[in-house]
Amino acid sequence: MSELAVQLSGVTKSYGAKRALDALTLEIPRGQVVGILGPNGAGKSTLFRILTGLTRPDEGTVRIFGEAPGWRTNRLVAYLPDRARWYADHTAEQALRWAETFLPGFDPAAARRLAEFMKLDLRMRAGDMSRGQEARLMLLLCLARRVPLLILDEPFTGIDAPSRARIIESLVTHIGEDGPTVLISTHELHEAEPLFDHAVFLVDGRVALAGSAEELRRKHGSMNEIMVSLLR
Numbered sequence: 001m002s003e004l005a006v007q008l009s010g011v012t013k014s015y016g017a018k019r020a021l022d023a024l025t026l027e028i029p030r031g032q033v034v035g036i037l038g039p040n041g042a043g044k045s046t047l048f049r050i051l052t053g054l055t056r057p058d059e060g061t062v063r064i065f066g067e068a069p070g071w072r073t074n075r076l077v078a079y080l081p082d083r084a085r086w087y088a089d090h091t092a093e094q095a096l097r098w099a100e101t102f103l104p105g106f107d108p109a110a111a112r113r114l115a116e117f118m119k120l121d122l123r124m125r126a127g128d129m130s131r132g133q134e135a136r137l138m139l140l141l142c143l144a145r146r147v148p149l150l151i152l153d154e155p156f157t158g159i160d161a162p163s164r165a166r167i168i169e170s171l172v173t174h175i176g177e178d179g180p181t182v183l184i185s186t187h188e189l190h191e192a193e194p195l196f197d198h199a200v201f202l203v204d205g206r207v208a209l210a211g212s213a214e215e216l217r218r219k220h221g222s223m224n225e226i227m228v229s230l231l232r
């Protein structure tokens with residue numbers, strides 16, 4: 001397998017007159033936790049959909065561990081879309097059974113441990129869950145997969161602050177040494193900052209700034225400060 005988890009070269013995607021991604025070139029080595037950061041509409045979700053093969057770029061090349069994204073790379077990637085929902089009539093327990101059957105690399109024991117850690121009652125129907133409870137269910141369905149690439153699009157949205165802290169703690173434990181490559185998009189910069197090895201700031205579908213989190217902090221300050229200065 002390629003040493004690069006993700007490789008994009010000259011990737012452009014337009015929706016009508018709007019360029020969501022503009023000749024984006026990016027390389028992400030294996031085993032890194034990378035914050036994909038930027039203001040609303042910067043192109044983060046579009047990038048993630050392209051990496052999962054759900055959206056095709058108009059131009060450019062994309063590789064996930066050296067392979068073009070598509071159904072074959074599903075075995076390599078766990079993806080949490082933004083605004084992810086589960087079937088209202090199904091319990092979390094049923095979601096876990098579905099995941100065991102259909103999601104490559106799904107580890108049911110890990111899912112149960114995560115549910116306990118996140119304090120999620122598996123007997124609840126998704127339709128009866130609060131937004132934050134459903135967000136936890138969707139996140140644990142991803143985290144319980146043994147795959148080399150996790151893509152988490154705004155995993156903390158709708159989750160209260162104490163639970164966010166706990167989820168970040170579970171992410172740190174889950175990722176650990178020799179863990180998967182993780183791409184996380186979030187607007188909770190302050191809380192998520194300790195997770196990142198690297199950060200990529202997208203503005204208008206282009207990389208405005210990228211580098212190791214440590215180096216960025218040394219040169220430019222916190223992720224929040226960088227975001228504010230990029231948007232000035």
Ligand SMILES: Nc1ncnc2c1ncn2[C@@H]1O[C@H](COP(=O)(O)OP(=O)(O)OP(=O)(O)O)[C@@H](O)[C@H]1O
Pocket residue numbers: 015018019020038039040041042043044045046047082
């Ligand atoms: N299916 C679509 N049809 C039309 N326009 C789209 C579509 N998907 C994305 N866009 C546009 O492309 C741009 C980038 O959107 P994208 O969702 O990738 O941004 P984002 O960085 O994830 O934003 P946010 O932080 O608000 O989630 C936006 O201007 C958006 O309106």
